[in-house]
Amino acid sequence: MAAEFQTPEFREYPAVPNALINDATAHLSPFIAKPNHQEPLGFPGELVENWEEKAVEKMGDLLTKYRGLRVYLDSCVKCGSCTDKCHYYQGTSDPKNMPVARQDLLRSVYRRYFTFAGKYFPKLVGARDMTREVLDEWYSYFHQCSQCRRCSVFCPYGIDTAEISMAAREIMDSIGHGQKYCNEILGKVQTVGNNLGLPGPALKATMAEFAEEIEDDTGLPVEIPIDKKGADVLLITPSADFFAEPHIDGLMGYAKVFHEAGVNWTLSSHAAEAANFSMFIGSYSNMKKVAERIRDAALELGVKQIIVGECGHAWRVAYSFWNTLTGVGAGADPSDEYALKLQKQLDPNVPQPMHICEFTYDLIQKGKLRFDKSANDHRTVTFHDSCNVARASRMGDWAGGQFDIPREVIKACCNNYVDMDPDTIKEKTYCCGGGGGLLTDDLMEIRVKGALPRMEALKDVVDHRGVNTLAAICAICKAQFAKVLPYYNFPMHMLVSTHQLVGESLVLTGSNQEKALQPKQEEPAKEDEAQAKAEE
Template sequence: MKRKVYNEVIYDEQTPLLNVPELVDNKTSNTVCFKSKAKDMEPINLPTERVPDWQNKAVELFGEMLDKYKGLRLFMDSCVRCGSCSDKCHYFLGTGDPKNMPVSRQELMRSVYRKYFTMQGKIFKNSKDCVAFDDNILKDWFTYFYQCSECRRCCVFCPQGIDTAEVTMAAREIMARLGVGTKYVTEVVHKVYTTGNNLGIWAPAWIDNCKFLEEELIEETGLKIPLPVDVNGAEVLLVPPSADNFVNTNTMLGYAKMFYAAGVSWTTSTFCNEGGNFGMFLNYHNYKTINNRILKAARDLNVKYILWGECGHAWRAGYMTRTLSGSMDFLTVKYPKHVCQFTNEMIKKGAFKLDKTANDHLKVTYHDPCNVARATTGMLEPPRDIIRATCNNFKEMHPDTTREKTFCCGGGGGMLADELMSMRMAGSKPRCMAVKATGANYLATPCAICKANFGESLKFWDTGAVVGGVHDLLSNALILNH
């Protein structure tokens, strides 16, 4: 058996790290999201049921999008089906369903494109390559475009530069505007408009959680370290994933300690206490509308700048703020900034006293969230720098699975739904195998969705590791002045 060594870890080439599975037709065709409910669709400006004449409407919408989205038209026109992407998708590697090969996933849309928008479709109307938009194809769209986490890994390997994520987004946009959405995604978007965050935490509960965490900090450090809410005139507006307030509280404690040690005033907003933007997984309209809320919160609270918390797709949307929502010129820092950049800057300035031995019980490895690494801003080193500054035992995973080649956790792109649990576990397999191979007992990652999925999948794949944030490590290592 061929073996290779990386970072003192021996990899069998036959381990299930990147092996191409056997093809099983339609293996995941029954793993389908629950359909959206009218109570969630109506408030987010989407049709509550399939619009009349939906087949023709879909073609009309498709045509509109081809004219508006440069990328979509190019991606429809240029695939040569060379197969370079076919074994790069974590869902395909985890399931073996050929429709989870990125090329096949795109083909679900491209076959419709050929039918209505190409010469081929006009001449060979009944060709197998040209598919009419009907119930069957809509079912496949609903199934397989919601089995894509929009992680953009396949695009890294595509010789033509085709981005399946954008194809998926376009398909979801069309479906949403026809009145076809998933319960999980539309419910989350609805919650943002009503409560300000994805988890549906109402303002009093958010404030209460912050008070609870402050008490935790007093107990742990003996210090009154604040977790401020709705403070007008604070220097920083932090837009964390709401899960940090409710589930990944060690990360929230890490932020609080970090700001305290840095002497920077900060606040969260009960109007917009969510960096995550599930509009990105649904349609552009909600994507923009949700993003605008962050700027509104910043204006209302008169902060100097905004920091995005540890959340992958929040950062992908956040980084786009100047494009999605226009100018940020009313702020002192006019560009989006990530909390890891800020913390790293402070560490490099020598603002913190750190005791790395506080994390000696941990063997740490780092998972690049797709949206922080390749898909937005290429932010690879700042989180690693923080880990190096706070831990003695840090080991990278196999290079075929990190940085721009990182694997999705398996739960991104609006796929964290309970009914997709089997897909989530299957999609998480390549990453979990790489974690297992390092022997790490702590998987650090600055992404709430990754944390949520790894919370299950690291156990499912028997890795022996637990997942946590980057600021959790900082929290352990920070020495605070009394």
């Protein structure tokens, strides 16, 4: 399948917007979902007979349900502000990868059927009938959007192409024209409990292996419990943390932090997945269904707190949507029995849900974690802000905590930290190129090309600031970078999980590492040392 393609050349840095190349990536389309991927999610198995009509009908339905969609479709003035902001446009030069042009693929149909101007003067306002050609274009280009929201930051009206691509995918699903990758995975999470389809017993065996590995290293019986009734904390983490590198090292980092904090925690085999790809396909009902497994697990296990592992879109769903979807949060109306049932059980004194970085950060602030920073001295680290964490959620109780907290965690355990170009981090961060349901081999070309701006910013700090380590806090970013770093001639092992840096430098009480450090710590305290030096 995968056609030959060229990895984009690095441009002069910082780059100027590319000249347009029409239809540069018009040939890219992911595999279409088969009936057995579609039907379990409540979508027709294949393209329905009167799909043109049904698509317009579905659009009308969504327009009454989502204010954002309606406002965004009406408000664009074609000012051009967003045109150079998308990483897929930068990597492909295809004009339809400019956010406004991508929106226009849907807006043209909206205008035709839902606006006066489009009904009576279609040519004037670029309105188009719903045709096969339009559908194919939608299928191609709405799967070349990672829903990263970078365009939305720069739009004077906050128009969010993510919302439009979600709506387009929801419409395509509803007429039986879904994407195989997302829908197949959603089937697994809804039947087995995680994206991999990993059954409970296999999960237990894997966790036992990891625990053993930690014990070999630290000499301590650090647990990774599953389905432990009476645990206080339920950890919901992307299932990639159970099998992929460097994700696993992040998971072991969480386990060490929980161990050191003395927390009674557990994973759940029923809800062994933080990821919720329903967001990518814009399906509220499926998103709720997947999130409900977490609610059920929390109620079943009786936990007081829910913590979420390193994952970008999952943190968006958890932070921004879980309370709405399933009541994981606080502040439900007194008449809202559904939400209160869970909220009464959860500890009101901590944010629900909590990000693992928030948890570790709090412990660091309280001085409860000791690090041997020299364990990371061979690294000069830079941090990749994940789009969904950066632009669609928060950590901590201040705006922008999602930028500060992971950096503070990294700096607490590493001596050498460098940020990438300010235009490519924090709210202006570039997507890894694989988010939004694009992390599939059949879209490798767009993934590699879309990674270009991030890779350019990385190359800048590698060449000029000695960076040799790229830390991520998202399962998709990690999987994507692991694949695309080699295309840009970076070593794959430069990629780490943020909690891998934590885990590798955390000095657990009573561990082999602590014993190895002992002689050093018996030396006089710092002031004495300074005094001694002064006396010399």
